[in-house]
Amino acid sequence: MSDDKKTEAFYNKLRTQLYETATWPSEYLYKFIVPSDPSKISQIENLFNNMGAVITTKESKKGTYTSVSINLTMETPEAVIEKYKEVADGVEGVISL
Template sequence: MDNSKKTEEFYEKLKAQLYDTATWPSEYLYKFIVLTDSSGVNHIDSLFDNLGAVITTTASKKGKYTSVSINVKMKDPEAVITKYKEVAENVEGVISL
């Protein structure tokens, strides 16, 4: 099975879980990890600009990585998944949790 098929299956499963576990619109917590010395944090910040998101960052113990937590109200699971895909396409080396 190729990666794109696995990725789409993951998002379909996530969408079903989100519909089952929350009433929409709802607050959603995104978590990402990027290299500290990259522009990843700023790029992620810009992708959530104008959404009323609360963004917090935490550097790893050795400072090589930065975790980015974003709490934002999303209208539905499709919007959540669209934002995950947008981050994955636009931020090099990002890890989504």
């Protein structure tokens, strides 16, 4: 299976789970891991600017990676998935959890 098909299958599964487990609009917690580079962390933060997001970061023990947690209210599962795609497309080396 190609990476594009795996990615689309992941988003389809996530969409189904989001519809089944929450009433929308709903609070959603995004978690990302990026190399500890201030510009990469800023790129993620900028994608969530002016949305009322609560953003917290935590550096790994060795300082190699930084965890970025973002909590905010999203309108629909589609909006949640669109933000995941924006981050994946806009920030090199990011891992979405």
